[in-house]
Amino acid sequence: MCIDCGCSTQALPDQHQHEPRTIRIEEDLLAKNNRLAVGNRQLFAEKQLLVLNLVSSPGSGKTSILERTLTDLQGELNFSVLEGDQQTANDADRIAATGVPVKQINTGAGCHLDAHMVGHGIESFNLVETDILMIENVGNLVCPASFDLGEDHKVAVLSITEGEDKPLKYPLMFQAAELMLINKIDLLPHLDFDLEQCKAFARQVNPQIQIIEMSCHSGAGMQQWYDWLVQEANRKRN
Amino acid sequence: MSVRECPGLFTKGCALHELSLTQNIVDLAIEHAAREEAKKILSITLEIGALSGVVAEAVEFAFDICSTGTLAEGADLKIRHIIGKGRCLDCHKEAAIKTLTHVCPHCGSLALETVQGQEMKFTEMEID
Numbered sequence: 001m002c003i004d005c006g007c008s009t010q011a012l013p014d015q016h017q018h019e020p021r022t023i024r025i026e027e028d029l030l031a032k033n034n035r036l037a038v039g040n041r042q043l044f045a046e047k048q049l050l051v052l053n054l055v056s057s058p059g060s061g062k063t064s065i066l067e068r069t070l071t072d073l074q075g076e077l078n079f080s081v082l083e084g085d086q087q088t089a090n091d092a093d094r095i096a097a098t099g100v101p102v103k104q105i106n107t108g109a110g111c112h113l114d115a116h117m118v119g120h121g122i123e124s125f126n127l128v129e130t131d132i133l134m135i136e137n138v139g140n141l142v143c144p145a146s147f148d149l150g151e152d153h154k155v156a157v158l159s160i161t162e163g164e165d166k167p168l169k170y171p172l173m174f175q176a177a178e179l180m181l182i183n184k185i186d187l188l189p190h191l192d193f194d195l196e197q198c199k200a201f202a203r204q205v206n207p208q209i210q211i212i213e214m215s216c217h218s219g220a221g222m223q224q225w226y227d228w229l230v231q232e233a234n235r236k237r238n
Numbered sequence: 239m240s241v242r243e244c245p246g247l248f249t250k251g252c253a254l255h256e257l258s259l260t261q262n263i264v265d266l267a268i269e270h271a272a273r274e275e276a277k278k279i280l281s282i283t284l285e286i287g288a289l290s291g292v293v294a295e296a297v298e299f300a301f302d303i304c305s306t307g308t309l310a311e312g313a314d315l316k317i318r319h320i321i322g323k324g325r326c327l328d329c330h331k332e333a334a335i336k337t338l339t340h341v342c343p344h345c346g347s348l349a350l351e352t353v354q355g356q357e358m359k360f361t362e363m364e365i366d
Binding site (some may be wrong): 020023024025026029031032033109111112114143161200203204205 | 258
């Protein structure tokens with residue numbers, strides 16, 4: 001049945017002529033991902049679960065930050081971890097060694113996690129008993145910025161060996177993040193890294209961004225990060 | 239064809255997130271066309287903002303790959319470019335901006351919030 005004129009296209013296939021016509025769509029290009037992300041977000045809200053999407057360049061220390069955080073906050077907060085990498089289960093193995101439930105997602109050729117992968121990735125977790133779900137995205141400062149996973153916050157990690165101008169070079173990511181962790185500050189004496197300039201660059205692309213300076217190697221600044229986690233997890237529960 | 243089966247991804251400089259987006263566009267177009275019982279998709283119109291992080295050329299390239307063998311094959315891909323606009327958090331004036339790291343031309347402040355230019359939208363399509 002033709003919805004324009006009510007004719008039956010099956011009965012009269014040759015006699016019916018469709019006119020070319022324009023239809024309005026008005027849908028975001030990320031609509032499909034966004035719909036799935038909304039579903040994830042609803043589930044996380046029901047379970048009163050804080051969800052963080054950790055994004056950074058490869059090698060900034062995301063997995064090391066997680067390892068130390070999971071170990072230090074053992075008994076205080078219950079975590080589950082989703083690990084995104086193109087290949088290998090190396091990161092998931094490191095997380096599993098801390099005793100925290102972890103699931104590795106291999107994206108193959110894909111350069112980012114999307115809401116669909118996360119929706120399936122969490123199927124094996126006991127979300128009721130989890131306070132914080134950490135999603136470690138694929139190391140990439142470009143593509144993960146555009147894909148909502150249903151998280152509460154994106155946390156951008158920048159290590160000082162990368163240079164202070166990363167927020168200017170990859171502004172979308174730092175604009176999308178609520179919190180920036182400046183990692184490896186124990187290396188400050190050995191590098192020409194301008195910490196204040198880095199923070200100014202981050203605030204230029206995102207005037208509201210919160211910043212914590214830390215080193216998961218020396219432990220500097222870690223308490224501030226833990227306080228932030230506890231505060232955000234409590235906020236999600238209330 | 240799924241995104242990851244698209245041939246030629248790594249040899250012609252096609253950025254991967256544009257590929258995912260383009261696959262979504264083709265899926266959406268086919269969905270709408272089927273609902274309208276269309277025989278062919280003649281054109282697809284998108285709006286892409288200058289600050290969206292989406293490279294229009296990469297979408298055009300990916301479109302040829304993702305539409306092959308579908309109702310959208312051969313459709314005219316029309317891209318409307320939306321310029322960037324920011325509002326200064328200090329002097330509250332608006333200014334045209336080309337990047338996310340712009341300085342307010344009115345007061346020199348670095349604190350500009352984006353009000354336009356991050357669009358990535360499938361606005362309309364012509365079908366037959």
